[in-house]
Amino acid sequence: MRAIQQVEFGGPEVLELVDVPVPQAGDGEVLIRVSRAGMNFADTHQRENSYVQKQQLPLIPGGEVAGVREDTGERVVALTGHGGYAEYAVAPQDRTFPIPDGLDDGAALALLIQGLTAWHLYRTCARLTGGESVLVVSGAGGVGSLAVQLARPLGAGRVIATASSEDKRALCLELGADAAIDGDASDADTLRERILEANEGREVDVVLEMAGGPLFDVALRAMADMGRMVVYGISSREQNEVRTGRLLKRSQSVIGFWLFHYLERPEHLRAPLAELFALAADGSVTAVVGNTYMLSDARRAQEDLVGRRTRGKLLLDPSG
Known part of the structure; x- marks a missing residue:
């Protein structure tokens, strides 16, 4: 089968299109003929071996x-851990979920890792209560x-989002944000004022933060008493210290979140995913699916992702 493989860690150039044997499903696993592979910012950290969980080569x-x-013919989405950039992938059966009728593969993938992450950021970590204001950093991204x-x-x-361009800020407003602002943190005082102005002069109650670096510091300064910041990424590669x-x-x-800590407990997966699928079915949530890249373009896809030239959920098509 065709797959993207790397035999060393580094930049996008280490991603190579190769032919490898079809994987074999073991006990408690299923073999899936892949129609779409989901792309996540974590993939770029895995490529560099700078992710939370260390990787092994070849990868x-x-x-x-x-x-x-392959065994039942059922349409599914699945959490594989690794191995997804390929024509076939193996996944644990308890991390494989049927796709409801009427939901396409891209939307289902958008609601899997990113949807579950967003759900847990609010419900499990921030414990959002009625009427609280929220600042969503990178509101046009997958999560x-x-x-x-x-x-x-x-x-x-009130819901405020940051985004790096006018079209991304327009998307945030279309998706329901009350205000969308430029998240440029080069002038910390100016950004803090933008956040407060977007929240009608008040500090924000909940911050969902995935950038790190200067933006993290500004968002913390713009947070209200008893506020909660949930950190679920460090896209800037700049870590922060908090007094x-x-x-x-x-x-x-300040609360850290990594979805893979929750995978061992089925109650953290099936019920939230069912709620997300129901919200998608009744139109309350629309999965924003961005570009679909051919498998052979995986390097460019990751470059676009890191370069913030994308929005929504990115997909790989293993047929090309």
Whole structure:
């Protein structure tokens, strides 16, 4: 089968299109004929071996796929961990979920890792309560575009999003944000003022943050007493330090989230995913599916992702 494989860690140039044997499903696993592989920012960290979980070589990247079970013919989405950038992939049976009728593969993939992440950011981590204001960093991205839409159904009041371009900010407004602002943090005081102005002069209650670096620091300064910041990524590659005295003085929380800590508990997956699929079915949430790249263009796809030239959920088509 055709797959993207890397035998060393590094930049996009280490991603090679190769022919490898079709994987074999073991006990408790299923073999899936892949129709689409989902792309995530975490894939770029895996490529460099800078991810939370260390990787082993040779590596076929890709933590999620949509396709057809070879044993039953059922359309499914699945969390694979790795191996998704290929024509066939193996996934644990308990991390494989049927795709409801009427939901296409791209939308189902958008609701898998990114949807589950957005759901848990609100429900499990921030514990959003009715009427609280929310700041969604990178609101036009895969997780961000869903977090903007989920905010209101899950109880938020005012919703503010950051985005790097006018068309991305327009998308955030279309998705339901009350305000969309430029997230450029080169002038920290100016960005903080933009956040407060977008929230009608008030500090924000909940921040969903995945950038790190200067934006993290500004968002923390714009957070209200008893506010909660949930950190689920470091796309800038710049880590931050937080003074405990500040958290104590303002009763604030900074919470880390990594979805893969939740995979061992089925209740953290099936019920939230069922809720997400239901919200998609009734039109409350629309999965924003971005570009679909051929498998052979995986390098360019990751370059576009890191370069912030994309929006929504990115997909790989293994047929080309």
